[in-house]
Amino acid sequence: xxxxxxxxxxxxxxxxxxxxxxESLLGLESSPDDPDSPDNRDAIGAxxxxxxxxxxxxxxFGLDGIVAFTHVVENVLDRVRGGEVPVDGDLVALLLSxxxxxxxxxxxxxxxxxxxxxxxxxxxxxxLLNQLxxxxxxxxxxxxxxxGARVQSQAPVITTLPSGGTVESDNWHISLRFSHDVLRNGxxxxxxxxxxDNMGKIVHVVTLPDAMPLVPDMDPESCYLGFExxxxxxxxxxxxxxxxxxxxxxxxxxxxxxxxxxxxxYIQLINELSEDKIRLGDLLVNSGSLxxxxxxxxxxxxxxxxxxxxxxxxxxxxxxxxxxxxxxGMVQPELVDAALGKQKVAKENKVQESKLIRIxxxxxxxxxxxxxxxxxxxxxxxxxxxxxxxxxxxxxxSTLSRLVEEIRDSALQLRMVQIGETFSRFNRVxxxxxxxxxxxxxxxxxxxxxxxxKSVVEKIGDPLMHLVRxxxxxxxxxxxxxxxxxxPAKGTVHLNAYHESGSIVVEVGDDGxxxxxxxxxxxxxxxxxxxANQTLSxxxxxxLIFEAGFSTAEAVTNLSGRGVxxxxxxxxxxxxxxxxxxxxxxxxxxxxxxxxxLTLAIIDGFLLGVGSASYVVPLDMVMECIELDxxxxxxxxxxxxxxxxxxxxxxxxxxxxxxxxxxxxxRENIVVVQYxxxxxxxxxxxxxxxxQTVIKPLGKLFGNLKGVSGSTILGSGEVALxxxxxxxxQRAVSKEAQLLAYGL
Amino acid sequence: xxISIEASNGVCHARVAGEMTIYHAAEMKGELLPCIDCGAxxxxxxSEVSEMDTAGFQLLLLAKREAAKAxxxxxxxxxSPATLEVLDLFNMASYFGDPxxxxxxxx
Numbered sequence: 001x002x003x004x005x006x007x008x009x010x011x012x013x014x015x016x017x018x019x020x021x022x023e024s025l026l027g028l029e030s031s032p033d034d035p036d037s038p039d040n041r042d043a044i045g046a047x048x049x050x051x052x053x054x055x056x057x058x059x060x061f062g063l064d065g066i067v068a069f070t071h072v073v074e075n076v077l078d079r080v081r082g083g084e085v086p087v088d089g090d091l092v093a094l095l096l097s098x099x100x101x102x103x104x105x106x107x108x109x110x111x112x113x114x115x116x117x118x119x120x121x122x123x124x125x126x127x128l129l130n131q132l133x134x135x136x137x138x139x140x141x142x143x144x145x146x147x148g149a150r151v152q153s154q155a156p157v158i159t160t161l162p163s164g165g166t167v168e169s170d171n172w173h174i175s176l177r178f179s180h181d182v183l184r185n186g187x188x189x190x191x192x193x194x195x196x197d198n199m200g201k202i203v204h205v206v207t208l209p210d211a212m213p214l215v216p217d218m219d220p221e222s223c224y225l226g227f228e229x230x231x232x233x234x235x236x237x238x239x240x241x242x243x244x245x246x247x248x249x250x251x252x253x254x255x256x257x258x259x260x261x262x263x264x265x266y267i268q269l270i271n272e273l274s275e276d277k278i279r280l281g282d283l284l285v286n287s288g289s290l291x292x293x294x295x296x297x298x299x300x301x302x303x304x305x306x307x308x309x310x311x312x313x314x315x316x317x318x319x320x321x322x323x324x325x326x327x328x329g330m331v332q333p334e335l336v337d338a339a340l341g342k343q344k345v346a347k348e349n350k351v352q353e354s355k356l357i358r359i360x361x362x363x364x365x366x367x368x369x370x371x372x373x374x375x376x377x378x379x380x381x382x383x384x385x386x387x388x389x390x391x392x393x394x395x396x397x398s399t400l401s402r403l404v405e406e407i408r409d410s411a412l413q414l415r416m417v418q419i420g421e422t423f424s425r426f427n428r429v430x431x432x433x434x435x436x437x438x439x440x441x442x443x444x445x446x447x448x449x450x451x452x453x454k455s456v457v458e459k460i461g462d463p464l465m466h467l468v469r470x471x472x473x474x475x476x477x478x479x480x481x482x483x484x485x486x487x488p489a490k491g492t493v494h495l496n497a498y499h500e501s502g503s504i505v506v507e508v509g510d511d512g513x514x515x516x517x518x519x520x521x522x523x524x525x526x527x528x529x530x531x532a533n534q535t536l537s538x539x540x541x542x543x544l545i546f547e548a549g550f551s552t553a554e555a556v557t558n559l560s561g562r563g564v565x566x567x568x569x570x571x572x573x574x575x576x577x578x579x580x581x582x583x584x585x586x587x588x589x590x591x592x593x594x595x596x597x598l599t600l601a602i603i604d605g606f607l608l609g610v611g612s613a614s615y616v617v618p619l620d621m622v623m624e625c626i627e628l629d630x631x632x633x634x635x636x637x638x639x640x641x642x643x644x645x646x647x648x649x650x651x652x653x654x655x656x657x658x659x660x661x662x663x664x665x666x667r668e669n670i671v672v673v674q675y676x677x678x679x680x681x682x683x684x685x686x687x688x689x690x691x692q693t694v695i696k697p698l699g700k701l702f703g704n705l706k707g708v709s710g711s712t713i714l715g716s717g718e719v720a721l722x723x724x725x726x727x728x729x730q731r732a733v734s735k736e737a738q739l740l741a742y743g744l
Numbered sequence: 745x746x747i748s749i750e751a752s753n754g755v756c757h758a759r760v761a762g763e764m765t766i767y768h769a770a771e772m773k774g775e776l777l778p779c780i781d782c783g784a785x786x787x788x789x790x791s792e793v794s795e796m797d798t799a800g801f802q803l804l805l806l807a808k809r810e811a812a813k814a815x816x817x818x819x820x821x822x823x824s825p826a827t828l829e830v831l832d833l834f835n836m837a838s839y840f841g842d843p844x845x846x847x848x849x850x851x
Binding site: 183184188189190193194197204205206207209212215218220221223224225227 | 772
């Protein structure tokens, strides 16, 4: 159980690290000219650390495949960092492939922790390792001069150690310090060591009584002992060993070094322990954890890094800071090699970690569900309060509903994430695809800080991927054509996001050739999607490419052009209650605009009454409400539009739309709603005001129902339908257009 | 737990019987440590120790350390099986440096 959880964390962290690695690599690729610029140095450092951390954590879980591969990558990166290997496009490309390979290995572990890589992956691994050899070759034998002046120079020293900087012993090293209270709490260290002995073989134990105070201060009921244990166990993992000490977790400090740990980790261990350092070193040698040679290397390394540390800053404080951080477990020891440059990073990491908490998504969903229920219950309460006409009660419930509203907003806010992260993933896609199809294309990103619901972000990735590939493949022309048209040879794909009246708009644009209206129309006629005498607006024509099986690409590439895809894009977007539209200018480019609701859970709604039924429209879409007086009612009886301050406003009578039979109300109102730049009116009997709406999906049975997007429960317990405003507007507008077309 | 102490020829013989556990730790500390002062050598007979835990073991460590500080020798003799197991698990037999006798027949 615990092991699994830890493994999940490892996988998640690895994914993040790999993403960071990719970003840095791409940054490096875009400006490889000056390898010594501070930005590039930072990038190389970050890439190295990502690889190093993945390797280190992978080792803890005994993921040998990942460790072995990453180790080689890390060595090469180390040489890059030390300035021994120049950064060029080929190396970055190779490292990107390596990153992908590590990603692949991690994903396979994610599926099945015990999985062995399949043949294909294995072959890729071997191929990459061969390619990496070219950058590794010089590493053997030529120990770089150790000047101590540069912090980075310490790492190559390690790589020249026998067995690649790891110790030879294949035993686990367990370092135990019990708290004083452990005996009083009814635990006996003896029992744990005995138990450990049952699980495998205790190769060596050293009992450290150093912490025992003078006689008068020595409390015979306190425990002052520490242990350094070398343990050999077949098929024993870190989690199993930790499991042994589960019961005394709060009463002891436990440090576990897996077999063949890096020497630095031992240094770290020695540094962390309070006992005399030389003595501890000897102790580790005696117990067989370290060989004498390894210890000497380690101590020399330690002295070296301390020296370089002093050189950089005369005070020792900064060196100590690293140690303190490690002691407190704030950062992983790997991140704090006693060097100054790295400590800065560690500090940043610490700040970041304390700012973020990981929460399981389903816990958050549950919270939002509960908030939804609370909103409904709150509405019922205020309704009752209103009926009693007790002003004090009324006031109390209105305070309560304000608070509920705030809780709702904060809860929903928790699920909001910036879209930038999704966008920046496309850097890699654009890079790879442009290489593949031989066009020079860059990506520009706008509105990265726009926030939207996490569940939406997750689902929007695939459609975006499709659209971006489509833009690159069909949209952007070949370089020579671009030059003829007087455009820069390098094409641009643009991703943008912004908020607009209760929706979020995500745009995928390109500066390519745009859509060819005539060709689409011809193709549509051929496929029988439209008839020759239909009048279609540009929007309608462009919309045709979202029909199933529609492709006008002359050449079918393996990227796109087979006509599968755009319809899937539209289906995916519609499943999120969103819409897609295309803007295109011949020769200047096309922009696909996806509109999505901000959230899928709870919205501010506007409650309308028609006959005996209630309907809700999202408040953000409501522009204004107009009362129709008797004269106007007469006037509008026969038509489907009114003159609103000089513009034509088409409208729909909800009474007709939903076949409401009850007697018409005394008054009628028009609610003007807006979506995607289009306006329409909804004629209703009664305006019932704002209403916090918890969206309940409709059953599958109603999947094809037009004009209704969901339902909600009112305070009275009645059900109200949530109107699908985009669909209704579409209907009003197209009806109007048809009437005009027939000259009625 | 009982500790009987006899001094003869400058050697202090302490004989511990019963459980050397946390339940008697305070009591034991009070009785064992004065032994160090009562002779030039201290010999602790562990043959009657039926059970030992970390607290009991710690007291032996303390006694050994204090004796060494005072320039006296402290020997553990006639280890019972219970004490041997603890010394063995903690790998501390060599710290005390006493010849470990074969355990006497278990009662």
